Amino acid sequence: MSRFPREGTTPHSPRQPQDAPWWRDAVVYEVYVRSFTDSDGDGEGDLQGIRSRLGRLRDLGVDALWLTPFYRSPLADGGYDVADYRDVDPRFGSLNDFDALVAAVHEHGLRLIVDIVPNHTSDQHRWFQEALAAEPGSPARERYIFRSGRESSSSERSAEEEPPTDWPSAFGGSAWKQLPDGEWFLHLYAPEQPDLNWRNPEVRSEFEDILRFWLDRGVDGFRIDVAAGLFKDPEFRDLGDRSRHVVDGPIYSRPEVHEVYRDWRRIIDSYEGERMAIGEVWTDSPEDLALYLRPDELHQAFQFDLQLAKWSASAFRKVITDTLAAIEPTGSAPTWVLSSHDSVRHVTRYEQPAGPPGIGTPPGIGGPSGIGGSPGIGLTRARAALLLLLALPGSAYLYQGEELGLPEVTDIPEAALQDPIWERSGHTKRGRDGCRVPLPWSGKNEPFGFSPGDARPWLPMPEAWRSLTAEAQDEDPASTLSFYKEALAARRKLLPDLPDTLEWLELGDDVVAFRRGPLTCVLNCGNAPVRLPDVRLSDVPPPDVRLPGERRLLLGSAPVEGDLLPANASAWLLG
Template sequence: MTRTPWRTAVVYEVYVRSFADSDGNGEGDLQGIRSRLPYLRDLGVDALWLTPFYTSPLADGGYDVADYRDVDPRFGTLADFDALVADAHAHGLRLIVDIVPNHSSDRHRWFQDALASPPGSPERDRYIFRPGRPGETPGEVDPPNDWPSAFGGPAWTRVPDGEWYLHLYAAEQPDFNWRNPEVRAEFEDILRFWLDRGVDGFRIDVAAGLVKDASLGDLNGRGRRVANGPIYSRPEVHEIYRRWRRILDEYDGDRMAIGEVWTDGPEDLALYLRPDELHQVFQFDLQLAPWSAPAFRDVIEAALKAVAPTGAAPTWVLSSHDSVRHLTRYERPGGVPGMEYARAKAALLMLLALPGSAYLYQGEELGLPEVRDLPDDARQDPIWKRSGGGQPGRDGCRVPLPWSGTSEPYGFSPDGVRPWLPIPAGWASLTAEAQADEPSSMLAFYRRALAQRRDLLDELPEELEWLDSPETAVFFTRGPLTCAVNCGENPVRLPPGRPLLTTMPMYGDLLPGNAAAWLH
């Protein structure tokens, strides 16, 4: 099987708004990313994934797009984007961008046209508008069905003329009607627009949700993500990606697409990875797994089983802009201080030893924790707002990166500028500058691990073999590489091999608790 660069790539997710602020408006931007490309090259990643930077009111952090063919002025210009692509390629880095095809912003020109047009009009048919249904009391009108929004409350909002529109997420994010050929043609044109500008591929937001059941039937208590249910993983979605794959294949340079696909089983996941559909899908179970050897092994086995029939490579992730940072997830109440850092290093060695590609989330290489104590008035996530403050939302993993200095803005913005989310006062030791020349830092460890993986890559087969291990540990080999992870508290005896990289000092041939080693 031909190995494309993506099968083994390490991709670094850049949350654009929180990466680096070049113009002093308190928000990250494209020129800020451009200025930090040497840092990313030296870290040792192969590619960048940019979260949305398109024109947007930012009702959901840019995942509410008002113009799919332009850069939001707070992030820069199309010229800035072109310069970023050129510079990334000059640094040996590929660049993929987020595309958001399930829904637009309510400020999108099409949705504004829909609101200004009558029911049944072609303008409304680009979205999903429906009449309500009689409520339980006379004169009351209920939404068209019982679908919930992922951000809380119903997935329907009523407009003044009485019709309702569907939004699986925030009310500011109306869902497109993907049964409309005009919508399909529009997104094919959007793909070409960015491919023509040199992007190497796309991360597809809500990839399983584009086509809804035509009847819009009630869930009646069924899970939202049931394969071939009313909302997700409809059979019709696959013809969309077959068409997108043909477009990608028209361009040279191994252009790719990876889908954000949440499914209820490996069989459904595999459908997206057929040779004429997507190149990759995220496998999120490692991101959801507790710190547990049996849990890790179960997740890895299931993920490998899911992709095996397709010939595709698995895709691993520990953290993202949508989840609590794994460093914080690995904390244990009453545990030894710093245990979460030891576990995060061990998890990285496991991640990088697995066959396939790995996606890192900005700041994990600095050992950034989830920020749980953001002031209420600073929070911006629609989950926080729609839950009335009942759920903290995702702002805690989106706090801007600390680059240098000893106080806010820590080099993220020019001195004296307050970042869009406050950066904790205690992060001076976590800055990239503070860690760069500290051999025991998380940043130094990430650099060593990524360099070691790159050195070994050509020798590693695409399969792994499990080794016998104690109940608290995970041992596996890939050709000359053995990975050992001890999730327990007590030391375990290592399998045979010469240590290449360890997360903490060994006791002879004993691997300490909450530690990992690579052996040759």
């Protein structure tokens, strides 16, 4: 059990239903630690900075925080290259700072989820350094995936010059790197992130101990990075003509992974306080996704389909329908997300109708928001999408800064780019730095309250963000920040009366509309106004009185004239 007792909740604590665990309908706020708040003036966010803003997150109306990796790391991939899983990187603080943060999170009535990265370590991890110093075939190398090369198809090249397989790195190029002694090691991501060998019992035992280490310190859950990728095809078959983006098969979703998560579930369930695990799971079918959500495996799967969907009513309807159908047999709850640290911010994605670019690709979007200026239609659509997100059954994940309406920053100077995708792509893909620019809190100039004084942040911040700071939006009832607070407060109040099922309404090809108990959600993705169904146009009788067959407007992402919902807008109706 936890060595760090939980404090009682505050008067502002989130709703905690008696008949369901907290995570089923939680609103989780992703904190990209390096870019949230810098407390010590080194230009990088840290744990004390997060602690200083907890009151703001509580007042925003979220239920939990998800922290990206804060462990010791060379930051070759933003902390997802972990050198020591049981310590805090000095850039971000210390274990004492972490313990203080856990206590403060619970004092504010919030929960804390931390990232765990089991697919790979940093090349600076003690284990990998031992592997490099060891001979081929040694026990130290058995912790990772080392293979001999294969004969080259060209007679002019030696047999050891060809990688063991044709597997690609997600960041570009081959997933194999050769050592001076001739052996190759696998890295599905950057070369600084060697993949672990999960067929080695030592690896499995090590991560079970790592889970206990952080559970003992009071964390409420884990977000599992690359959750489907731990085991690779033992025969190391080539992908061949199959898509290099294949999910199931040689590289991902091997059946062996489920035994690991059954073991992890037993550990997590042995702790009090409704601890949980959510996996970053990409699968090729709903049936395979459901395997991860069996009662003795993961509690939830982090799903990306809504984040990947273009601005289209038919695309949104298909995502929602398919997701609910996939999750329903498992008894779990779906998760919904519009932006994260790995994708172009949806304010910018929604500037174009063609849909989002893929991971690490240039956004290719013109207009003011494409260069970090005043958002246009993208912000209008983003606000509308929020009401869709929050009306759906399950949990919602928000990415830091979306409550401010922050766009993607696409004009970061090339010399400042740090994402490994930039180098691995031969400077053809700018990577994910544009969604990781530090948050603007206050003031008129960089660092906009992110760092004390005039310290320079680790990524440059656009001058145009002076109008998007939290301070600038705090007292503006029409701001995006105020809209998020209003929507989250309304959702929390409605939750006890909302069932987990939807009743679809047909209001036209460009409209997504459904009832969920007393709540009706209407999203207009078209370019012309649409008529809201059965809307009461008067404030009389009082709002708490419901008339049969009539609904009152509860909340709109844009001003509603009479019963007409504008283009690219959404509304909640009650009744």
